[in-house]
Amino acid sequence: MDTGLILYTAAFGLILIGSAGIVLSTHLVRIIFGIALLEAGANLLLLLATFREGSPAPIIVGGRVPATMADPVPQALVLTAIVIGVGILALALSLALRVQRAYGTLDIREVRQRLEQDIVDEAGIELPSSSDAPQAMVSRQEGQA
Amino acid sequence: MELLVLFIVVVMLCSAVAVLLLKDFLAALAAFSVVSLGLSVLFVILRAPDVAMTEAAIGAGLSSLLFALALRRLGLWRIKGQT
Amino acid sequence: MRRLSSALFLLGLGLLVAAIFQTMKFGNVAPIAGQAINAVAAQQVGAANFVTAVVLGYRGFDTLLELTILFTAATAGGLVLGKPRAGASHDPDSGFILRAGADLFFPLLLVVGLYIILHGHLTPGGGFQGGVILASAFFIPILARPGTTMDHRLVSMIEGLAGASFILIGLLAMLDGKEFLTPLLDKGELGALLSAGSLPLLYIAVGLKVGSELAGLLARLSETEAID
Numbered sequence A: 001m002d003t004g005l006i007l008y009t010a011a012f013g014l015i016l017i018g019s020a021g022i023v024l025s026t027h028l029v030r031i032i033f034g035i036a037l038l039e040a041g042a043n044l045l046l047l048l049a050t051f052r053e054g055s056p057a058p059i060i061v062g063g064r065v066p067a068t069m070a071d072p073v074p075q076a077l078v079l080t081a082i083v084i085g086v087g088i089l090a091l092a093l094s095l096a097l098r099v100q101r102a103y104g105t106l107d108i109r110e111v112r113q114r115l116e117q118d119i120v121d122e123a124g125i126e127l128p129s130s131s132d133a134p135q136a137m138v139s140r141q142e143g144q145a
Numbered sequence B: 001m002e003l004l005v006l007f008i009v010v011v012m013l014c015s016a017v018a019v020l021l022l023k024d025f026l027a028a029l030a031a032f033s034v035v036s037l038g039l040s041v042l043f044v045i046l047r048a049p050d051v052a053m054t055e056a057a058i059g060a061g062l063s064s065l066l067f068a069l070a071l072r073r074l075g076l077w078r079i080k081g082q083t
Numbered sequence C: 001m002r003r004l005s006s007a008l009f010l011l012g013l014g015l016l017v018a019a020i021f022q023t024m025k026f027g028n029v030a031p032i033a034g035q036a037i038n039a040v041a042a043q044q045v046g047a048a049n050f051v052t053a054v055v056l057g058y059r060g061f062d063t064l065l066e067l068t069i070l071f072t073a074a075t076a077g078g079l080v081l082g083k084p085r086a087g088a089s090h091d092p093d094s095g096f097i098l099r100a101g102a103d104l105f106f107p108l109l110l111v112v113g114l115y116i117i118l119h120g121h122l123t124p125g126g127g128f129q130g131g132v133i134l135a136s137a138f139f140i141p142i143l144a145r146p147g148t149t150m151d152h153r154l155v156s157m158i159e160g161l162a163g164a165s166f167i168l169i170g171l172l173a174m175l176d177g178k179e180f181l182t183p184l185l186d187k188g189e190l191g192a193l194l195s196a197g198s199l200p201l202l203y204i205a206v207g208l209k210v211g212s213e214l215a216g217l218l219a220r221l222s223e224t225e226a227i228d
Helices: A003-024 A028-048 A072-103 A108-123 A134-144 B002-021 B025-045 B049-074 C002-022 C032-044 C050-058 C060-081 C096-118 C127-144 C152-175 C199-223
Strands: none
Touching: A003 A028, A003 B002, A003 B025, A003 C002, A028 A072, A028 A108, A028 B002, A028 B025, A028 B049, A072 A108, A072 B049, A072 C032, A072 C050, A072 C060, A072 C199, B002 B025, B025 B049, B049 C127, B049 C199, C032 C050, C050 C060, C050 C199, C060 C152, C060 C199, C096 C127, C096 C199, C127 C199, C152 C199
């Protein structure tokens, strides 16, 4: 199995694991970990796209200029992307701190319920929910019984 | 060369899975640093020393520091003997 | 239900990404723009590190936008965290080893960071890597002595001045009739420290801006109160 296949599997695996972390987790900090993993996988994929076997890095050392060198443009793009990634991480962690300060918990299901409750209390409207929601089912059973 | 790449990729993917499955958040942070470091070595093998240095400094350095500070402030990582 | 739909979404995503991977070749791609840049970068820009030439010369505007994004993220993070309450509790005092180690680390990190920034156009490195090292150099003393605060006004001033000087150097090129962010000054000899025109100056501005920004953000994060 050649190097190309292994590296593509690595990028693929990181993207998939990061997406699984974002979609399947219930704790806000794990979602942020998933975002960071997804970004790492995407950066690896971007750098893999133009890799030429046997060509050295695009830097001239000691005055010798090799015949073909690696492509410097995706390297510059990935440099930018990594720095932006850490900025996003910092903002996400600050927002997680605020969420905990406001709602007392980091479980996104509870945060969502309290958010909806806050909206209902503030605006005085009824949120449309499905008739299979637990509260609606209980009130329906009580209404029947 | 292939064996080295295969080893690093396997370690990286197992650590990535461990980040999501470990209960203790500090251990998940350590696994995330391993992923970052493995990625940095892969960047060197892919002939991109600039990117490797950036990933090592930012991914394994600043990112882990940010996570550790946030975990302390969120109360998810307590030191024994401290109220 | 949520888990089922999430699993289906992941399956779809996996198939999509795999389909994209089937069409990519590995190891024999012909980089058109990259080859053109590699052929002329040494004469046109004069930097030995071609990635620096691309980041600051050929794609200098993208670097300016990246600095803007970083500035927005750091400022928004600081805004979201809010002002720390006066008299807030902080971590207990760290021991002697941590304090002595931090005092030893500070000059070392400063020297390494400045070296990497200044030699960005010759060896792998540059403003971003060196800026991150400078940020940790200024943050580690605060970590070792909990309760000391960083002078946020000074840090903001350094950050603002560095960002403004980046834009100013770019605007100076327009006075000559060239486009924004064209490299100025003498190209010098390839491989010497004083080469590649205004590229080292741009990288110094970038390094100072990134370093002060990240140090301020880390200090702000470490000053917020722990939630109990």
